[in-house]
Amino acid sequence: MPDPLLSRIATRLSTPVSGQSLALFRIALGGLLVWDCWRFIKYDRVWRYWVAPEFHFTYPGFGWVMPLPEPWIHIAWLLVGISAFCVMIGFCYRLFIVVLTVGFGYFFLLDKAEYLNHFYLVVLYLVLMCFLPAHRTLSFDAWLFPRGGSGHIPYAAVFAIRAQTEIMLIFAGLVKLTPDWLVGEPLGLWLREQAGEHPFGFLFQYDWIIIAGAWGTIVLHIVGAPLLLWRRTRLPVFLIYCVFHAANSGFFNIGIFPWLTIAATTIFFDPDWPRRFAWWLADRFGQMPPRPSIPRPAAGQPLARIVLLALGLWVVVQVAVPLRSLAFDSDVRWSGEGHRFSWRMRIYDRSAEGTFHVVADDRRWSVKPTDYLTGRQAEKMLVRPDMIHQFAGYLESVWRKAGYTDVAVYAEIEKSLNGRPGQSFVDTAVDLASAELSPFAAAPWVVPLSEPVWGVADNRASEMALGRAVGNQ
Numbered sequence: 001m002p003d004p005l006l007s008r009i010a011t012r013l014s015t016p017v018s019g020q021s022l023a024l025f026r027i028a029l030g031g032l033l034v035w036d037c038w039r040f041i042k043y044d045r046v047w048r049y050w051v052a053p054e055f056h057f058t059y060p061g062f063g064w065v066m067p068l069p070e071p072w073i074h075i076a077w078l079l080v081g082i083s084a085f086c087v088m089i090g091f092c093y094r095l096f097i098v099v100l101t102v103g104f105g106y107f108f109l110l111d112k113a114e115y116l117n118h119f120y121l122v123v124l125y126l127v128l129m130c131f132l133p134a135h136r137t138l139s140f141d142a143w144l145f146p147r148g149g150s151g152h153i154p155y156a157a158v159f160a161i162r163a164q165t166e167i168m169l170i171f172a173g174l175v176k177l178t179p180d181w182l183v184g185e186p187l188g189l190w191l192r193e194q195a196g197e198h199p200f201g202f203l204f205q206y207d208w209i210i211i212a213g214a215w216g217t218i219v220l221h222i223v224g225a226p227l228l229l230w231r232r233t234r235l236p237v238f239l240i241y242c243v244f245h246a247a248n249s250g251f252f253n254i255g256i257f258p259w260l261t262i263a264a265t266t267i268f269f270d271p272d273w274p275r276r277f278a279w280w281l282a283d284r285f286g287q288m289p290p291r292p293s294i295p296r297p298a299a300g301q302p303l304a305r306i307v308l309l310a311l312g313l314w315v316v317v318q319v320a321v322p323l324r325s326l327a328f329d330s331d332v333r334w335s336g337e338g339h340r341f342s343w344r345m346r347i348y349d350r351s352a353e354g355t356f357h358v359v360a361d362d363r364r365w366s367v368k369p370t371d372y373l374t375g376r377q378a379e380k381m382l383v384r385p386d387m388i389h390q391f392a393g394y395l396e397s398v399w400r401k402a403g404y405t406d407v408a409v410y411a412e413i414e415k416s417l418n419g420r421p422g423q424s425f426v427d428t429a430v431d432l433a434s435a436e437l438s439p440f441a442a443a444p445w446v447v448p449l450s451e452p453v454w455g456v457a458d459n460r461a462s463e464m465a466l467g468r469a470v471g472n473q
Contacts, residue, residue, distance in 0.1 A: 013156040013311070014303045018272035022157055023090070023138040028263035029125060030088025032256045033100070037081030039255075046077050049114050050107070053374050055394055057112040057387050060439065065109045080104055087129075090139020097134075101126040112387060113380040117345045118257035124164055124318075125264070132157040138274075156303055156311060158271055163315050165264040166225055171322045171343040173221025176214070178333055178347070183455025184210040185418040186349035187217075194251060207456045220244060228268040241265055252346060330442035334417055334449040336384045337442055352382035352425060354413030358395055360404035367395060382413055385426070385443045392432035409433040419459040420451050 040046055050056075050067045058065060067073050083100035086092060104126060108119050135141040137151030180186070188210040195201035203209045220240065227233040245258035270276070325338025332338050333348055356367040369378035369391070381387040392409040399407045408431040415425035426432070430445040437443055 010302060010308055013154060013159060013308065014301065015155045016152040017155045017158060018270075018275070019133065019136045019151045019153040019157070020138065020274040021267055021269060021271045022132065022134045022153060022161065023136070023151075024274050025161060025263055025267055026090065026093075026129065026134040027088050027138065028266075029122075029129070029260070030084045030086075030100075032260055032263070033084035033104070033122065034081055034088060036256050037077065037084060040077065041081075046074055048374070048376075050110050053111070053113075053377055055372055055377075055391075056110055057377070057381065057390055059109055059112060062109045065106065067110055076103060077107065080107070090135040090141050093135035093139060093141050097126070097130050101130055111377070112340075112384075113377040115340055116255070116257075117343060118255060118260060120341060121168060121257075121260065125161070128160050128164060128314075132160060154303060155271075156307070158267060160311060160314070161264065161267045164318060165261075165267060166228070167315070167318045167322075168343050169221050169225035169228075169261075169265075172345055173218045173225070175322075175342060175344045176218050176221075176347055179453040180333065180418045180455060181214050181218075181347060182211075183453065183457070184214050185455050185459060186347075187214050188456035188459060189349050189419050190346075191251065198250075207460070210456050217244075228265065234268055238265055238268070248346075254346065257345075324440070327440045328442045330446065331449050331452075335442060335446050337386075337446075339384070349418050350383040350415065351379075352413055352415040353422075354382050354411055354425075356392065356395060357410045357412070358399055358407065359410070360399045360407040363404075372398075383415055383425075385446050386437060388413070388426065389432055389435065389437045389443070392435075396433035407433060417449065418454050419462065420454045421462070423447070423450050 050073060051070060056067065068076055080100060080103040083096045083103060086096035087100055101123075104119075105123055108114075108123055133153045134157070136147070136153055142151060184207060188204070188207070191201075191204040191210060191213075195204045224237045224240065227237045242262055245262050248254060249258040266273070322342035325332045325342055328335070328337040330337050332342075332344075336350075354369065356369065358365045358367055369381060372394070373381065373391070381391055388411060392411065395409050396407045410428055410430070411426050411432055412428050413425040414422040416422045424447045427445040427447060432445070435443070435445050
């Protein structure tokens with residue numbers, strides 16, 4: 001006998017709803033990717049990120065994903081932009097959403113140094129959209145090939161985007177419950193750097209303003225995100241999110257992420273909100289005839305069990321992956337272990353300097369990371385153990401190809417977190433080329449963080465001490 005609760009859930013997910021909100025999200029997602037593709041072309045980022053480097057930090061299991069030679073890699077990126085445009089207008093949607101997902105995913109996998117949380121979010125949305133009927137309304141496909149049902153879709157299609165967005169928003173708040181963030185860093189560092197560029201920048205000199213902003217961000221995500229599910233609080237919370245993301249876009253260089261999140265947040269409104277909003281807006285500018293009634297669709301076909309199982313599994317995985325950092329017996333903000341795919345967005349300020357030492361056949365060489373990496377790659381590598389380990393392995397392979405046999409690689413890296421004084425990051429006595437690195441255990445050669453808490457007051461004291469030191473010279 002089937003479980004009544006599961007039966008009700010299956011019935012709700014199978015219920016036909018308007019496809020307009022999903023279609024608007026499709027248009028926004030495609031449009032933002034077109035814009036981002038153009039920005040990459042304008043600033044020659046394809047060449048700088050994937051052509052110029054002689055070495056790429058590949059993801060485990062994806063070492064076979066390599067950059068295409070020129071000009072094919074530029075043609076591949078152009079195809080991503082064309083596919084995004086076709087998805088936006090809903091032309092041959094089923095074909096171009098797959099092309100876009102494969103193309104964007106390919107570039108995403110080329111180099112861990114170019115990992116961004118919003119690129120990861122785009123990949124997740126695209127994978128979902130491959131299976132969702134987002135083209136049944138407000139699209140060229142719907143115009144060229146009209147079908148019955150007035151553009152209705154199963155509620156499961158709307159639920160999938162809502163669930164993914166809700167998970168991302170809540171985790172974006174939970175991960176900020178760290179000792180540093182609660183006392184204002186690195187938010188204070190970032191805002192004070194720009195104090196002179198904004199009309200209200202003088203406010204950033206007050207510690208309590210910074211700390212209030214840090215705590216407000218946590219509350220907005222942990223409390224505000226669930227309130228998007230409740231009709232009475234949905235619009236006010238959405239408007240607050242719009243102000244928050246617009247401010248983020250003004251303060252920080254974070255690309256399309258603020259606008260992508262705003263677009264995704266609209267999915268929490270009623271599925272037919274675009275039609276209702278259009279009539280409300282038109283009514284403000286003149287007397288409108290009575291709103292035409294749209295026939296209520298008949299009960300939809302029950303979704304196949306495999307579809308319900310896949311949707312449930314997707315939600316479970318999306319909750320589990322950000323929690324994997326709990327498996328590491330280390331401080332993720334310092335070690336970086338478990339950082340990726342966990343929605344830790346704009347939460348740390350990490351910088352490092354370092355030198356690698358190659359010892360082979362009783363000879364010793366000192367290697368600067370920029371001897372083999374771009375400046376951008378070196379900056380990302382020096383603060384992440386898995387990339388340090390991967391680069392050490394690469395140096396070992398270079399020396400072995402040169403004919404050396406007994407090769408060891410050591411590193412001296414000094415790292416600063418959220419404005420702290422720099423401290424040693426890795427054990428200088430460990431041969432990194434032969435050291436172990438587990439996907440679910442902390443690297444034993446990472447030196448623990450010495451200062452557990454560091455806030456705006458600590459950074460202000462350091463700045464004052466530095467000022468006194470300079471004044472005494």
